Amino acid sequence: QLVESGGGSVQAGGSLTLSCVASGYNFTRGCMSWFRQAPGKEREGVASAGEISTYYADSVKGRFTVSRDNAKNTVYLQMNSLKPEDAAMYYCAASQAYCGCNVAAYNYWGQGTQVTVS
Numbered sequence: 264q265l266v267e268s269g270g271g272s273v274q275a276g277g278s279l280t281l282s283c284v285a286s287g288y289n290f291t292r293g294c295m296s297w298f299r300q301a302p303g304k305e306r307e308g309v310a311s312a313g314e315i316s317t318y319y320a321d322s323v324k325g326r327f328t329v330s331r332d333n334a335k336n337t338v339y340l341q342m343n344s345l346k347p348e349d350a351a352m353y354y355c356a357a358s359q360a361y362c363g364c365n366v367a368a369y370n371y372w373g374q375g376t377q378v379t380v381s
Contacts, residue, residue, distance in 0.1 A: 264285070264287055264288075264371075265283055265284070265285050265356070265357060265371055265372060265373035266284050266286075266373055266374070267281060267282065267354065267375060268281070268282050268283075268284075268376055269281040270376030270377045271377075271378070271379070272380075272381065273345055273378075273380055273381075274380070274381055275345060275346055275381065276344060276345065277380075278341070278342060278343045278344075278345065279345065279378060280339060280341050281297065281339065281340040281342070281353055281355075281376060282338075283297075283337065283338045283339075283340075283373055284335070284336055284337050285336045285337070285338075285357060285371075286336065288371060289359070290331075290333055290336040290357075291314075291333045292314065292359050293313075293314070293357060293358055294311055294312065294314075294357070294358050294359075294361060295311070295312050295329075295331055295338040295355065295357050296308060296310065296311040296329075296355070296356045296357075296358075296362070296363075296364075297309040297311075297329060297338075297354070297355060297356075298353070298354045298364075298366065299349075299352065299353045299354070299378075300351055300352050300354070301350060301351040301352075307364065308363065308365075309327065309340070309353070310327055310328075310329035310340060311329065311362050311364070312329045312330060313362040317329050318362065318364075322348075323349075326342065327341065327342050327343070328341040328343075329341075342378070345378075345380045347380045347381070348380075349380050350378055350380045351377075351378060352375040352378075353376050353377075354372055354374075354375045355372070355373040356371060356372050356373070357369065357370065357371040358370055
């Protein structure tokens with residue numbers, strides 16, 4: 264089970280930190296990723312934290328930072344300099360075999376946390 268938190272409403276230029284806590288899952292192995300989906304748009308990859316490396320979508324590079332705390336079974340997404348186009352439902356996802364932006368490759372998903380940027 265993956266449970267996201269930390270979403271909310273923020274003004275453009277502001278910051279938010281999302282958290283995703285995993286349970287019933289071998290968190291130390293595989294990849295933890297963040298996706299987002301805005302109304303009327305497809306779900307897109309935002310950032311991934313593999314066992315060693317991290318990956319970012321071009322649209323968030325330099326503004327977002329993904330990190331994981333294996334001791335807490337938690338992955339974070341620090342979002343700075345938020346733009347209106349960052350507004351979306353943000354989802355946490357986990358895979359033990361893949362690390363990237365392919366939505367179909369992820370086995371486990373959270374319910375999402377809403378981010379609004381005005």
